[in-house]
Amino acid sequence: MTVSNGSATNSHGQAIIDPRVATTPSAPERLAHLQKEIESHSQAYTNGNTDARLNLLETARSLVQAMETPQETMLRYCWAQPTAFAGIETCIDLGIFFILAQTDKPKTVAELAATTGAEPELLGRIMKHLATMGVFVETGMDEYGRNGLTTTLAIKRYNDAWPCINGCTLPAISALPAWLKKNDYRSPTEGTDCPFTLGFKTNYHFFEFLNGKNPDYPELGAQFNNLMSAYHQGRPSWMDGNFYPVETLIEGAKIGEEDVFIVDVGGNKGHDLEEFISKWPNTPGRLILQDQPHVLKDIKSLNPAITPMVHDFYREQPIKGARVYFLHSVLHDWNDETCRKILSQLVAAMTPGYSKLLINENVVPNTGAHWQATSLDLIMMVDLAAKERTEQQWHQVIEPVGLKITKIWTPLDSAETKNFKYTTPVLAVQESKLRGTALLTSKVYHYLASPQDMKTHVLNILALREKEGILDRPLIIWEPAPLSCRPENLEACLKTAALVDVFSPNHLELAALFGQSPVASDKSEIERLGEKLLASGVGPEGKGAVVIRAGENGCFVQSRTTSQWLPPFYKADIRERHAAKVVDPTGAGNAFLGGYAIGYLQRKGDILEAACYGSVAASFALEQVGMPEKSNEGGEELWNGESVVRRLHEYRARQELLQ
Numbered sequence: 001m002t003v004s005n006g007s008a009t010n011s012h013g014q015a016i017i018d019p020r021v022a023t024t025p026s027a028p029e030r031l032a033h034l035q036k037e038i039e040s041h042s043q044a045y046t047n048g049n050t051d052a053r054l055n056l057l058e059t060a061r062s063l064v065q066a067m068e069t070p071q072e073t074m075l076r077y078c079w080a081q082p083t084a085f086a087g088i089e090t091c092i093d094l095g096i097f098f099i100l101a102q103t104d105k106p107k108t109v110a111e112l113a114a115t116t117g118a119e120p121e122l123l124g125r126i127m128k129h130l131a132t133m134g135v136f137v138e139t140g141m142d143e144y145g146r147n148g149l150t151t152t153l154a155i156k157r158y159n160d161a162w163p164c165i166n167g168c169t170l171p172a173i174s175a176l177p178a179w180l181k182k183n184d185y186r187s188p189t190e191g192t193d194c195p196f197t198l199g200f201k202t203n204y205h206f207f208e209f210l211n212g213k214n215p216d217y218p219e220l221g222a223q224f225n226n227l228m229s230a231y232h233q234g235r236p237s238w239m240d241g242n243f244y245p246v247e248t249l250i251e252g253a254k255i256g257e258e259d260v261f262i263v264d265v266g267g268n269k270g271h272d273l274e275e276f277i278s279k280w281p282n283t284p285g286r287l288i289l290q291d292q293p294h295v296l297k298d299i300k301s302l303n304p305a306i307t308p309m310v311h312d313f314y315r316e317q318p319i320k321g322a323r324v325y326f327l328h329s330v331l332h333d334w335n336d337e338t339c340r341k342i343l344s345q346l347v348a349a350m351t352p353g354y355s356k357l358l359i360n361e362n363v364v365p366n367t368g369a370h371w372q373a374t375s376l377d378l379i380m381m382v383d384l385a386a387k388e389r390t391e392q393q394w395h396q397v398i399e400p401v402g403l404k405i406t407k408i409w410t411p412l413d414s415a416e417t418k419n420f421k422y423t424t425p426v427l428a429v430q431e432s433k434l435r436g437t438a439l440l441t442s443k444v445y446h447y448l449a450s451p452q453d454m455k456t457h458v459l460n461i462l463a464l465r466e467k468e469g470i471l472d473r474p475l476i477i478w479e480p481a482p483l484s485c486r487p488e489n490l491e492a493c494l495k496t497a498a499l500v501d502v503f504s505p506n507h508l509e510l511a512a513l514f515g516q517s518p519v520a521s522d523k524s525e526i527e528r529l530g531e532k533l534l535a536s537g538v539g540p541e542g543k544g545a546v547v548i549r550a551g552e553n554g555c556f557v558q559s560r561t562t563s564q565w566l567p568p569f570y571k572a573d574i575r576e577r578h579a580a581k582v583v584d585p586t587g588a589g590n591a592f593l594g595g596y597a598i599g600y601l602q603r604k605g606d607i608l609e610a611a612c613y614g615s616v617a618a619s620f621a622l623e624q625v626g627m628p629e630k631s632n633e634g635g636e637e638l639w640n641g642e643s644v645v646r647r648l649h650e651y652r653a654r655q656e657l658l659q
């Protein structure tokens with residue numbers, strides 16, 4: 001008999017299932033590999049690598065899946081999770097989270113029961129289960145304290161998710177198998193005939209149900225709006241200027257008082273426009289918020305720069321020729337045909353060559369999708385007969401109305417769209433590993449580290465080299481670990497900066513270090529903060545440089561003797577023409593600093609020349625996902641088939657001061 005994952009073939013060649021499979025771990029052979037990955041992601045996280053947290057979580061989940069037996073998995077899905085959902089909602093109703101969030105002191109079930117009026121035994125049973133699921137901390141017999149989740153569940157915006165999902169989604173999810181069986185396993189396409197209508201025994205569309213057509217549950221709409229807002233918390237925002245070039249919209253905009261800059265179509269209560277105006281306060285033109293009357297009526301306060309306007313997006317768009325029409329999480333609510341109706345109204349209002357349509361939605365990758373995107377896709381299916389879309393599906397829905405997708409911008413650290421993964425375990429940075437290798441004689445070292453770790457690295461590498469008789473000082477480039485860029489680390493950063501030759505935060509890290517909001521694409525503010533760093537002394541005898549990498553704005557290079565902005569190779573105007581060339585910013589910062597190091601050595605310590613090399617190296621890194629392709633033609637070094645030296649000449653020729 002041969003056995004693989006519990007599927008066996010007997011001596012007659014017939015397939016049989018070995019029942020022992022259900023009570024043995026699912027994939028124990030993966031244990032050693034996953035353990036190593038967890039260790040390296042943990043180390044990277046401790047060193048301040050922000051990507052590492054998500055990688056660590058995913059690997060830890062893979063470890064559970066590998067080591068759990070299928071029987072345990074069955075119990076987790078069928079018993080533990082549904083009951084925890086109901087238990088959490090009950091504790092929300094009773095106000096248990098709110099009580100525990102007030103104090104560090106744990107409370108007994110008897111105390112909580114006395115305050116809430118619940119039967120002590122009943123409450124004790126529910127809390128005992130929730131503690132096993134990480135919702136409370138069990139501090140003794142029938143005694144519980146809080147953790148971060150407990151406290152978060154005291155916040156209305158978050159705890160509204162439970163009654164809301166129970167009130168408009170769970171019965172629809174439960175009805176999915178029956179609906180599909182009845183409909184020959186075809187995707188639902190109409191919001192008025194889908195698992196939602198079956199599960200809730202209603203003829204109303206989800207949105208009608210949500211907004212008043214279900215008189216038994218008047219708070220549902222408000223809870224849904226809170227859930228939407230909680231969903232957006234902590235997610236990367238296109239307005240932060242580090243993944244979408246907002247300034248290119250502003251630069252080309254008409255600035256007359258009546259001109260409209262942005263129309264947020266289906267913008268709900270205006271949270272996106274509020275965020276926009278707070279991050280880009282100098283935006284010219286008007287900001288228009290469009291939604292249904294019952295939604296706008298609920299708005300308690302709105303920035304005066306925003307004009308609310310009742311508008312049904314199936315009808316003619318009244319605002320013509322705005323710079324931007326914005327749709328956020330609107331199209332995923334509708335089937336393709338309805339999306340095209342909504343889009344057609346916008347196309348008719350847009351001024352060709354001037355108006356832009358910004359669509360803020362998930363793009364589900366073809367492989368390696370995240371569970372947040374796949375589960376939302378199924379929620380869209382059951383509640384609205386709609387979907388989360390892949391890139392190909394976005395093309396199919398958008399292009400028939402005469403629009404063209406010019407580019408898809410992807411934040412680097414969003415769970416749904418995240419497709420960056422370490423393909424090998426992350427190595428710990430230990431100078432001792434360089435002992436006896438040629439790398440100990442290197443002319444440059446580039447580190448990503450917190451100020452505390454960086455200090456140790458500098459002392460270690462210099463001591464080790466000295467011990468081996470290597471006495472000349474290497475160029476030491478320090479990129480501060482993003483998580484360590486906090487005001488409480490400013491002093492440590494300044495001290496460590498004195499030990500390195502180049503201190504290179506990006507503009508967001510710079511702002512975070514000084515406790516400012518990360519909106520700064522303001523060049524003068526970057527210069528001011530850079531000046532502060534330099535003034536405190538960078539490098540031995542203060543002779544070092546500060547190089548601030550500022551994404552679309554290029555970089556700001558500063559030392560005691562010089563200071564200058566250098567644009568990126570793909571500047572906004574060039575990028576328009578070369579839109580297809582800028583594909584993925586992953587690794588551009590590293591490529592920049594690698595290029596900087598080579599330029600510094602080849603150009604005898606000229607930091608402006610070094611930054612030119614850096615800008616050109618980064619431009620190649622931007623052109624694809626992954627590394628540029630290196631080749632050789634007649635002795636000339638080519639990257640992505642293009643001469644590196646020629647591009648460097650082209651770039652330098654553009655900088656008048658360096659010609």
Ligand SMILES: C[S@@+](CC[C@H](N)C(=O)[O-])C[C@H]1O[C@@H](n2cnc3c(N)ncnc32)[C@H](O)[C@@H]1O
Pocket residue numbers: 207228265266267268269290291292295311312313314327328329330333
């Ligand atoms: C999923 S919410 C997205 C809201 C907001 N854009 C966001 O991202 O948070 C969809 C929005 O579309 C609005 N909506 C639905 N039907 C509409 C219609 N016919 N005309 C205008 N807005 C509509 C809803 O009221 C709701 O605010």
